[in-house]
Amino acid sequence: MTTVETYAKLAIHPPISRGLIGGAPVVRGEDEVTRKYRREPGFPVPILIAPATLWLVVFLVLPLVSIFVFSFWKTTGHGMAPAFTLEHYRAFFISEGFFDPNRPEFLTPSIFIRTLWTTFRFTITAMAICLILAYPLAYFLSMQVQDFKWQLALFLLSMVPFWTSYLIRAVAWLPMLGRHGLINEFLIDIGAIEEPVSFFLYSEFSYTMALVQLYVVLAVGPIFFSLAKIDRTLLEAARDMGATPFQIFREIIFPLSLPGIAIGMIFVFVMVMGEFATAVVVYGGKTSTTGTVILNYYVIANYPFAAVNAIMLMLAMMIGVVVILRVVDIRKEL
Amino acid sequence: MARSTPERRRKTRIKAGFSVYYAIFLIFVYGPMFAMFTLSFQGPRGGVTFPMRGLSFVWWERLAGPSAVGDIKSSLVRSLILAVMVMVITAIFSTMLAMAFRKKFHGSNVLFYAVMAGLMVPGVLLSLGLASLLRVIGISPGWWYSALGVHVVWTLPFGFLVMMAVFNRFDGRLEEAARDMGADEWTVFKEVTLPLITPGIVAAGLFGFTLSYDEFARTTLLAGAQNTLPLDINAAMTQRVQPTIFALGTASTIFSLLMISLFIVIYTILYRRSR
Numbered sequence: 001m002t003t004v005e006t007y008a009k010l011a012i013h014p015p016i017s018r019g020l021i022g023g024a025p026v027v028r029g030e031d032e033v034t035r036k037y038r039r040e041p042g043f044p045v046p047i048l049i050a051p052a053t054l055w056l057v058v059f060l061v062l063p064l065v066s067i068f069v070f071s072f073w074k075t076t077g078h079g080m081a082p083a084f085t086l087e088h089y090r091a092f093f094i095s096e097g098f099f100d101p102n103r104p105e106f107l108t109p110s111i112f113i114r115t116l117w118t119t120f121r122f123t124i125t126a127m128a129i130c131l132i133l134a135y136p137l138a139y140f141l142s143m144q145v146q147d148f149k150w151q152l153a154l155f156l157l158s159m160v161p162f163w164t165s166y167l168i169r170a171v172a173w174l175p176m177l178g179r180h181g182l183i184n185e186f187l188i189d190i191g192a193i194e195e196p197v198s199f200f201l202y203s204e205f206s207y208t209m210a211l212v213q214l215y216v217v218l219a220v221g222p223i224f225f226s227l228a229k230i231d232r233t234l235l236e237a238a239r240d241m242g243a244t245p246f247q248i249f250r251e252i253i254f255p256l257s258l259p260g261i262a263i264g265m266i267f268v269f270v271m272v273m274g275e276f277a278t279a280v281v282v283y284g285g286k287t288s289t290t291g292t293v294i295l296n297y298y299v300i301a302n303y304p305f306a307a308v309n310a311i312m313l314m315l316a317m318m319i320g321v322v323v324i325l326r327v328v329d330i331r332k333e334l
Numbered sequence: 335m336a337r338s339t340p341e342r343r344r345k346t347r348i349k350a351g352f353s354v355y356y357a358i359f360l361i362f363v364y365g366p367m368f369a370m371f372t373l374s375f376q377g378p379r380g381g382v383t384f385p386m387r388g389l390s391f392v393w394w395e396r397l398a399g400p401s402a403v404g405d406i407k408s409s410l411v412r413s414l415i416l417a418v419m420v421m422v423i424t425a426i427f428s429t430m431l432a433m434a435f436r437k438k439f440h441g442s443n444v445l446f447y448a449v450m451a452g453l454m455v456p457g458v459l460l461s462l463g464l465a466s467l468l469r470v471i472g473i474s475p476g477w478w479y480s481a482l483g484v485h486v487v488w489t490l491p492f493g494f495l496v497m498m499a500v501f502n503r504f505d506g507r508l509e510e511a512a513r514d515m516g517a518d519e520w521t522v523f524k525e526v527t528l529p530l531i532t533p534g535i536v537a538a539g540l541f542g543f544t545l546s547y548d549e550f551a552r553t554t555l556l557a558g559a560q561n562t563l564p565l566d567i568n569a570a571m572t573q574r575v576q577p578t579i580f581a582l583g584t585a586s587t588i589f590s591l592l593m594i595s596l597f598i599v600i601y602t603i604l605y606r607r608s609r
Contacts, residue, residue, distance in 0.1 A: 041510070043519055048434035049445060052427040052490065056448050059483035063463025064455065070466055079469065137359050140352035154356065156598075161363050163540075164590040165548040167567050168583035172366035174575065175373050175383050182369060213362060266454075274456020277550055281571055291458045291551075298555060303466045310459050321454070 064314075071307035080303050088308040112293065116312055119289040120320075122204075123272040126211040130268050131261065133212065134219035138260075142227035143253075155224060162217045169214055170281045177206045210278055215271050219264035226260025227253070262328035266321055273317050367587060374580035382575050393577040397585070406566055406582070412477055413563040417547040419478070420485045424542030425535050427486070428493030432501050433527075449494050452487040457551030460484045465555035476558040484556060485546045492545065493538030500534030533605040540597040544590060 074083040095110040109117070137158065145151045161169060176182045184196040230253060238248045276291030288296070290313045297306035373380075377388025397406065431449065435442060464484060468475050475481070508530070512522045550564040557565055563586065570579050 041513055041519075042437065043433065043523070045434045045437060045439045048430045049439075052431050052449070053445060055423075055427065055483065055486060056452070056490075059464065060448065060452060060455065060460065060487045063460050063467060063484075065463075066467040066470075067459065067463040070470075080466075133359065133362075136352065136355055140356055144349050144352050158356075158359065158363065160591065160594060161367075163544040163548075163594050164367075164587050165550075165564060165567070165583070167548075167550050167564055167571070168370070168586055169366060171567075171571055171575070171579060171583060172370040175369040175580075176366050181383055182365075213366065217363070270454050270456065274458055274551065276458055277568060291456065294458055294462055295554070298462055298465070303462075303469070306462055307466070310462055313456070314459060317454070317456070 067307045067310050070304055071311055073304050075302055075304055079301055088304045091305065092308050092312060112309060115288055115293055116290050116316060119273060120316060122208060122211065123269060125208050126215065126272050127265055127268050129208070129212045130216045130219040131265065133216050134223055134264065138220050138223035138227055142224050158220055159217050166214050167277055170210055170278045173206065173210050207279065211272055211275065214278065215268045218267040218271060222263035222267065223257060223260040226257045230256050258328045262324050266324055269320050269324070270317055273313065370580045371584045373577055374584045376577040380577065382577055393581045396578050397581045409561045409563050409566045412560060413547055416477055416482060416485065416562060417543045419482055420489055420546035421539045421542035423486050424489045424493040425539040427490055428497045428538045429531065429535055431494050432497030435498060436501055449491050453491040457488065460487065461552055461555040474558055475556045477553065477560060477562055480556040481553045484552045485549055488549065488552055489542040489545045492541035496538045496541065497534055500531050504530065530608050533601050533608055536597060536601045536604060544593060548590065
């Protein structure tokens with residue numbers, strides 16, 4: 001619709017002034033066009049979003065685009081040069097001897113695929129344990145603690161570690177897990193074991209446990225919020241109609257808390273998938289995660305191959321997030 | 335005192351069970367930190383695990399003196415400056431963005447997901463992307479520009495969500511009233527909006543400060559020649575681990591806790607005043 005047409009429309013439906021001085025014109029039958037031409041109150045949107053948008057383009061979009069572009073470049077001795085080659089993707093998927101039936105590597109996935117798979121396996125385990133630990137906690141805080149002040153205080157107390165250094169929280173596991181660590185001592189004290197076991201430090205167990213401890217608070221927050229939002233009259237109504245506590249949980253509380261579970265699980269998922277420092281500290285670097293692979297190849301200046309690993313990590317994460325979103329619709333939560 | 339019925343007793347028992355669980359959870363989350371705290375007073379001949387071989391301040395003294403770990407004092411200063419810069423930028427950007435999102439505009443969905451992507455994209459990816467990009471262009475990275483940029487991408491979604499929540503409960507009629515009385519946009523913002531949203535801005539700043547101060551993954555390839563504190567801690571960890579690292583960890587954790595309490599105090603004061 002042109003401006004002329006707009007004015008024509010306004011001429012047919014002239015605004016009626018209410019009162020004599022300063023009355024806001026009441027527009028009869030305000031349509032899309034008149035709404036568009038009326039100046040909105042508040043600062044103009046472009047000015048408000050321009051700085052942050054620019055920042056995100058430079059520091060978020062550009063790095064991701066460059067990873068994608070660089071993954072096709074060729075490596076030179078000390079860096080990379082523009083080219084279009086798929087050799088790094090090939091190297092990611094196909095290890096030497098992949099097509100040779102006489103070699104043990106025949107049709108076995110490459111070390112990089114296996115690393116990504118290990119990363120994924122650790123992530124899934126950590127997610128499951130985080131959920132099992134976080135849900136009762138969030139339930140306790142939101143449903144059992146009645147006083148709002150207590151609720152807030154206890155919630156903050158469980159969230160504070162999120163704001164402290166995760167490197168330090170990772171290194172703090174050392175005195176707990178070692179041969180003379182607190183866990184061994186404790187188990188000897190209660191008579192569960194006789195000799196200290198070295199099974200705790202630098203093992204899958206310790207790595208998973210450290211991951212859970214580092215990231216469980218990320219699951220507590222969203223689940224707590226979704227539980228706290230549940231309308232209490234629903235629960236009361238169900239109780240009045242004779243539902244058992246277990247039925248109330250299964251039919252009302254749990255379904256309504258699903259969006260919170262999904263958001264919390266997405267948090268844990270993306271954090272643990274991208275994790276690399278904890279693996280070195282508590283796992284002794286025995287097994288690498290895709291994060292450490294990326295850094296190692298960056299250090300030896302093989303940037304394209306680091307980029308390929310990064311893209312694969314990103315793809316795995318996207319698939320994971322999409323799967324979670326498929327299971328639970330979180331749009332109403334946002 | 336209410337009558338004790340079986341129903342009531344059952345509820346009390348459930349609640350007690352959950353309370354015990356909460357306590358165990360706290361031990362799980364805080365336990366390692368307390369172990370670290372205790373071991374930082376390890377005797378001079380003791381190691382990084384229990385038992386304690388005497389009590390001493392040796393490792394704390396080593397932390398204060400010139401040490402093998404690196405120049406901790408200046409990396410601490412760098413970390414603090416960086417955290418303050420991230421805090422200010424996060425607070426300003428998230429306020430501006432949340433104000434824009436009060437209206438409907440084209441591309442708001444794309445922008446929303448772009449902001450949220452900062453939460454989802456692993457730090458190591460952004461570090462890698464920006465570091466290799468800078469290398470191609472021929473700029474050497476530095477903590478106060480390249481690391482700063484990626485830090486803000488990470489903290490912005492937190493601040494943004496806080497400010498969105500603040501504006502969700504905001505009564506826009508107050509601003510309309512000021513406008514009707516002839517105030518221009520700046521006056522409305524300065525006199526009406528800002529005082530009401532200051533607690534939110536402080537909370538957004540808290541996320542900016544603490545998340546940046548502790549950030550490692552997003553600094554690791556982008557700090558250039560000079561280290562920030564988390565980088566120093568990481569360097570100390572990959573060398574032979576000594577109780578010095580526990581002293582450093584304890585000091586850093588106590589500092590984080592102090593900052594959080596400071597923010598909470600400021601928030602409470604401002605929140606009371608804005609009522």
